Amino acid sequence: MTQFTSAADTVSVAITGSGGAGAITAGSLLLEAAGRAGWYGLMTRTVGPQIRGGEAAALVRLARRGVSGLGDRFDVLIALDWRNVERFVAEIPLGPQSVVLACEDAGDIPEKIAASGALSLTAPFTKLAEDIRGARPNIIALGTAAALVGLPEQAMVETVAATLADKGVSLEDTGQAIRAGYDIGLQLAAGHGAVAALRLAEEAGTGAGSDRWLITGNQAAGLGALRGGIRFAAMYPITPATDMLEWIAPRFGAVGGVLCQAEDEIAAINMAIGASYGGVPALTATSGPGLALKLESIGLSVAAEVPLVIFNVMRGGPSTGIPTKSEQTDLNVALYGLHGEAPHVVVAPLSVEDCIFTTQWAVHLAESLQTAAFVLSDQFLGQAKAVIDRPAETDLGTVRLKPTDPQAGAYKRYALTNSGVSPMAIPGMPGGQYTADGLEHNERGTPSSQADDHHSQLDKRNNKLEGFEYGDAWAEIEGDADAEIGLVTWGSTTAPVREAVARARAQGFKVRLVALRLLAPTRPALLAEALKGVKRLLVVEQSHSGQFLGYLKAHYDLPAPPQSLRHPGPLAIRPAEVCDVLRSWS
């Protein structure tokens, strides 16, 4: 996976505006044009509470190498207007090196933004738009943004024209609008050193012309699910998970598959369990509140040993919480939320791109181990749109173990095997008849409350997970083999930590990073090995109580007492926060 070596390789642009101003459109087009021009990048959005037409900001980061997280601050904030910007201004950190560029008629710069010390400028976006046919202020501003970051004008024009073509705007008019904005940008750069410094690079990024994708994490996960073999999905709509299955739904038309919108979350997951019992790899997708409702049924999948993938996109909690914001706080419930002893698999993607592999792997693990596998994505990963290199296709050789020629009466669905995995008959197979059961049972599946049956089935369900060969995928490890400083993180927080590690190492620090992809079952020996020699340990996560920290302390022998760097969402962990700790250690 490509990564940063220096912050100077990237530029971060925020575009804000209230309902209908088109800030999000402008941000998307900027990202896409950057991708076409051979750069990489990432865009997320932040919105106000209004269902439609409220204030919104596009948060775009462009880069010369692959990027999966936000930077320390925004280099430039373009404000189409200032309305209600205080609702998410905390999510757009600015500094004295930043540039704020507001539309001339937007009024006074809000106090909180002025307080950042950023250079404050204005531009006549509205006025210019009035003079150009079909032009809107956001497109003019987009031209300016392109100029500021150093994106070739032509790339910008082509991208916008391709999009606006359906809306009846001509290439020529588009070109005029972009050019008008571009000129503003060039002038501002000429007049202000801070603005000139925004320019990412004259030439396009390193990967120009190569095979690039523009994809969101939820789409990536959908693709991973299809690659893994998922052909049945059931869900009840919930933000921010719905769009994962909204992406899959029409694609099932192409590859075969059934998607069922259920009456509630409990119905959805039981539909998936039924389909999987019938031999079709199945998935359900949800977020916090919906996950809570599915827990009883996940326990059934574990106890009855029916493969199942639970794709959970974390949002701010607790309770209904903050549906549109990201947080890493469904870790506890995913690890420990099943009543009784119900060992299962929990994996988490480490980047937008990694949503493909990690979801595919979850299907592989669920099918191979005949258990429930959680994928813990989050709102940031799921809804961020990224420019990535075309990802490799991985064939994991996923197969569900089935009996050959089971004999009626003799077939034991829950046989105690060496691996703990028992051949699973699929309805239709003659002689394989059995009753799947969430009551404790003996090897045949007949309910039993006897101590020895309970103990041996508990052993079996645990051993099959413990004994499995997870290979290298359990974690991403990088940095210096002889480092005395170790960092451990997971999920979407990996990107900023990775960036901090790269910066620290560029400054001569020796640092090692382990980003866990496999959270359950735990692999204490592997982590101990990966952290060998480490004398100081930093654990990074986006949570209030330190759920990940508690998890590490509970299940791993850590080489040093862990220090915790954490805060709740919606604010992302920034690379500089990590660097600050590392610096304080030297």
Add this chain to the structure above:
Amino acid sequence: MTQFTSAADTVSVAITGSGGAGAITAGSLLLEAAGRAGWYGLMTRTVGPQIRGGEAAALVRLARRGVSGLGDRFDVLIALDWRNVERFVAEIPLGPQSVVLACEDAGDIPEKIAASGALSLTAPFTKLAEDIRGARPNIIALGTAAALVGLPEQAMVETVAATLADKGVSLEDTGQAIRAGYDIGLQLAAGHGAVAALRLAEEAGTGAGSDRWLITGNQAAGLGALRGGIRFAAMYPITPATDMLEWIAPRFGAVGGVLCQAEDEIAAINMAIGASYGGVPALTATSGPGLALKLESIGLSVAAEVPLVIFNVMRGGPSTGIPTKSEQTDLNVALYGLHGEAPHVVVAPLSVEDCIFTTQWAVHLAESLQTAAFVLSDQFLGQAKAVIDRPAETDLGTVRLKPTDPQAGAYKRYALTNSGVSPMAIPGMPGGQYTADGLEHNERGTPSSQADDHHSQLDKRNNKLEGFEYGDAWAEIEGDADAEIGLVTWGSTTAPVREAVARARAQGFKVRLVALRLLAPTRPALLAEALKGVKRLLVVEQSHSGQFLGYLKAHYDLPAPPQSLRHPGPLAIRPAEVCDVLRSWS
């Protein structure tokens, strides 16, 4: 709390028989008679899968001091018949000192029982019953049991007569039946040293004539709930929690209160939340699968800060599991099962008797802290019937903080106070109008997705729990202040550990025991203090994976690397298992 100093103070009697044989009746009468005679004791039952009329065993332990757990093994097993006894024989450990007394016509002693090396005898229960009017073999056997353990014949006769009086059996006939059995007992004791050794004591126990109660844990919890002020309860039936509310239901008639049987668990808990929002302390009761369904709503109670007690009686898991057997494996879900960051209270009773105080305390904490409080009981505690001293009445002075004269428009339901607890208006209070919300909100309760509101409300909900003064009740601590050996346990496992500690100390070991009653929030400083000087640490629990162990490692600085003693249910932890570890350490 009274406790054992020596195993010789107790005798354990199992009575088994298949459907209709009356083993359970005999066991209950034996316990009650012992209580009347001034002894203490405890009875649990174990049953086969049949809904009604299947095989069953009464497991009775009689003692001269208060007792809240099972012993190492049964001193005597009385078999009215042997049918299907293998289904739970593992739960009736016997040894070479034990005596097995079967009805003459019960047939051959089962192999597994014979293998224990117990002295095997027979008695003509059926034949004698044929000759006495109104007599049944179980009552004859009961007379024998009374003789074997040394219970005065008269106490036994009176108890049985009081019960059978409604069934039209005369005192005289009852006396004849008991006497017939008693004589068998005396003869056997005369003939066999092992039998004579069963005799507990000639005179009645220490508390003879004093104020004794016969109560189950679920009844005790019901009483604690009433004492705490619970006046609304809603539930959906589930084993082994139903009888807690079946006890409360008619008592609400006497003290005021509404009990609602809901259409499902989710409805039940939301009813309770609604009632509590309305100002009436409210509770819901359930077990594992039902708890799983309630989790989303518990999160609402935490986020909207509505006091709520969740009474959960643990049974064998995962999934539907083993509804009629005990296990301590809902600890994880109670601690960590809420999505997002949702700090709440978890308490666990340490004995049958303690179900009263701990449940009352849970109400107190829920009301004082305006949060969700779980009580983690289990099938053993809940359904065990015990003879206890009349428990003290404790007035905890429970009050919910309310605003005085709130001003419409100015009242802030979720005000950031020093304690973190904000005065809660109750509908009907003029000027207190607000909207309770599970969405993240500002101090007024208006939904907010802003980082600072989220952070300050997360802080508030956490701080109010952290800063509260829990007093001594957080744990029961006993043993030697200068011990280097420490034991930590919780819940129903406390009884056998306590017994082991007493035995170890009687043998000169220095040992300290901490039994946690307050599991969340965690009290690391208090535990560190309680374990000061400890160099070896044993953690005891009835679970497969070591949920309690992981919890301790995650949240406490333990004075020594903990060693784990654990196994899953339905087998109870026995005092001897604990003693074995302690002995191996010396």
Add this chain to the structure above:
Amino acid sequence: MDGLTPDFKFEPKHYKSDVNPIWCPGCGHYGVQAAINRAFAELQLDPAKVVVVSGIGCSSRIPAYTTCYGFHGLHGRALPLAIGLKLARPDLTVLVAGGDGDGFSIGGNHFLHACRRNVDLTYVVMDNEVYGMTKGQPSPTTGPDWDSELQPGGTGISAFRPLGVALQSGANFIARGFSGDLNGLTKLIVQGIKHPGFSFIHALSPCITFRPEEREWKNLTHSAGTGPTSEFNEASRRLAEDDGLTTGLVYVGDRRPYAPPVAPLVDTRTDLSQIVAEFRI
């Protein structure tokens, strides 16, 4: 309300809070909110003695937009929460409001059993035949052919009949209103609140963002013309012929409202000595 002059009269505006609705301009839910406020004013209800309970959805945001007590609970769980509240506090007026997804999809079981249980509540379902808040998925009342991202080509399932199901489940007051008909809807809500026991008001309320075609409802809805019936069979017949856009009060039965065996005591310590006597050996 304290300190009010004796001839103070509540007006609809007194029930409107200072919180700005998140609703899209033109959303039907504004009309339902207005009707509720008017109904409260007509009944001169003290806002401190009214609780508005809801689930989650655009519609379910209503509580905070009133000056009454409110509970914005969980998606689909407003009814049981309101039932618990009303059983605990029979002195309060409890109004439940929410959407078609909230009430008939995830909340369907509670709807069934609330109709049976007949606790004295008024339940207003703001039906826009779509999940508005999650941005346009089909709800139970959506027709089978409505195309959406999650169900391309439609669900293929015939729409849920809220009024018929309510009738069969034992509801005793069944009506339909339209958010665009402020007077009609207000009247139904007034009648519903007055009705002892559970009253169900199906309020058609267009989602102009995800179902813009529902703007047409203002031309398509029509009054039943007849008064309510108290005959189960007659109500059943009328509902079978209903086109889904007929407004008015359909059915009023006379089943007595559910009253719990014992009313709870608030803030009262009770002597438990009678009760503990049973444990004595």
Add this chain to the structure above:
Amino acid sequence: MDGLTPDFKFEPKHYKSDVNPIWCPGCGHYGVQAAINRAFAELQLDPAKVVVVSGIGCSSRIPAYTTCYGFHGLHGRALPLAIGLKLARPDLTVLVAGGDGDGFSIGGNHFLHACRRNVDLTYVVMDNEVYGMTKGQPSPTTGPDWDSELQPGGTGISAFRPLGVALQSGANFIARGFSGDLNGLTKLIVQGIKHPGFSFIHALSPCITFRPEEREWKNLTHSAGTGPTSEFNEASRRLAEDDGLTTGLVYVGDRRPYAPPVAPLVDTRTDLSQIVAEFRI
């Protein structure tokens, strides 16, 4: 079944497993089990191609007592599990069985939506008007006055009407049988399995332990005498007059069964290159 002679015929006993029921002697559920086995035999279904799905309860133990594939799932969740199974595997015969608590209380929402969804399943509810397995609490079909420990003096709520709710929710095959009438119940199950789409069979099945008075059902149940109607209004009228003990097939509609837009592919790797093309910039 393999290795069977060509003229082998399935008999009811071929569907009976060697697992001993946990049921009390005399429980009505034995009769329902016998009827199911007979119906399978009458249809000559291969047990390897039949799945019996259930929830939790005494009644829900049925799957393991048959020689078919089975799923003893969660309390109240049999229907969605069966729907997922049938959508994934349209080639199988799927029969769902369970109790009144399982189906109408905790499972009520799934019942509503299964009726609407009309997937080709047969659903047999063994109604004993009580929660047997948890030892005698009232269920939705229990009358309001039935005294129990949890609800002393009765629930005070009128009983749920399963057939009427099924009709309003869109069920297309609605019948009632009695476990004591083996022939009648067998016939209904056969018809239900043959019926395309969702078929609902309400099977009265006494709990002799907690509702011993239900032994009387053998004298009180009576055949409707008429055949089924396909008229919604007529069915509705009949159900309104129903005393709850009338047996027979009440209603058969002709709504076409739900067919998912695309059938899933089992064990097939598919080329995704078309799909990934969309991501290319």
